[in-house]
Amino acid sequence: MWDLPRLWRMSPADALVWAGTAATSMLVSTEAGLLAGVILSLLSLAGRTQRPRATLLARIGNSAFYEDATEFEGLVPEPGVRVFRFGGPLYYANKDFFLRSLYSLTGLDAGCVAARRKERGSEWEVGEGGPAQGKDLAPVSSRAALAPAAAGFHTVVIDCAPLLFLDAAGVTTLQDLRRDYGALGISLLLACCSPTVRDALSRGGFLGEGPGDVAEEEQLFLSVHDAVQTARARHRELEATDAHL
Known part of the structure; x- marks a missing residue:
């Protein structure tokens, strides 16, 4: 007592x-x-597990380590990349909280914006933090670069280290999130996935060899730093390609 x-x-x-x-x-x-x-x-x-801690991570100086930007001083945000950590499993009971937390911290409701863009066809909008509209007349590669520029980032990296497990609803949530981000020209990468999480992603159809599927080595990374560096390299390549069009 x-x-x-x-x-x-x-x-x-x-x-x-x-x-x-x-x-x-x-x-x-x-x-x-x-x-x-x-x-x-x-x-x-x-x-x-329904409402675990969710936060954005930033880089510790010039190291390859990332931590909670609100808990530590002097951390360096990665330009164009948002690193999101969800401190619990992703399953049917907290999938909506997962999305709300991600959208709130990044300032972009990808699901809502992608749906509006699909409905309107010729117009697109981006979040409250950076409203923008334009006609859907540009080539695909150039058009895809517009939304990330207005949103302030071109890639979202999810730190899956605290993600103990995924159920079918969790895998579907990630699939829908990747689709919505992709419609806006934003990439979704996963880092530090445990064997259990990788297996769930594979069995759930998140990874595969079929048309439109994403290979594991292009989507999953051993560390957050590897994912961030790959994201920045891919974006530089995309910018170089667009510059030659």
């Missing part, structure tokens, strides 16, 4: 589970207390 204040300071959720279990054991029975503890633990776990 005396450990409860210390436990509350460390984790209010764990303290509530402990208190609920102890109270049920004393008021009802030991068996009921154990059952209450299991149920409360499962509810606590579900609550934590």
Whole structure:
């Protein structure tokens, strides 16, 4: 009982589970207390995974390491690249929170903008932070470069290191996100995927060899830094190609 204040300071959720279990054991029975503890633990776990911490990462000086830009001073944002970290699994219960967090932090609702562009056909818009409109008359390569310029970035890298697992809804969310970003000329890359996550992506159809599929080596990277450097190199190549058109 005396450990409860210390436990509350460390984790209010764990303290509530402990208190609920102890109270049920004393008021009802030991068996009921154990059952209450299991149920409360499962509810606590579900609550934590539904709204995990989401943040944008920035580079630590000239190193190959990236950390939370709001937690550390002096970090250097990568020009044209947004590095997003989602501190939990991606599954059916938190997929909407995942998208809301990503769109809020990057300042661009890719799903909404891509849908509007598809509906209007000849016009496109980009987010509240940088509104822009234009006629859909340019060549594909030049047209694709317009949206990233207005949005402020050309690539989104997702740090999947905290991503413990993906279910079918999570894989579909990433597929839809890649499609919406692609419609705006923005690339989606994944870094630090565990074998479990890679397997889920492969089985879910995110990777493959068919027409329109993206090969694993073009989409998945061992580190965030590798993904960022590849993104910047690809963008330079695209700019050089457009300059010769």
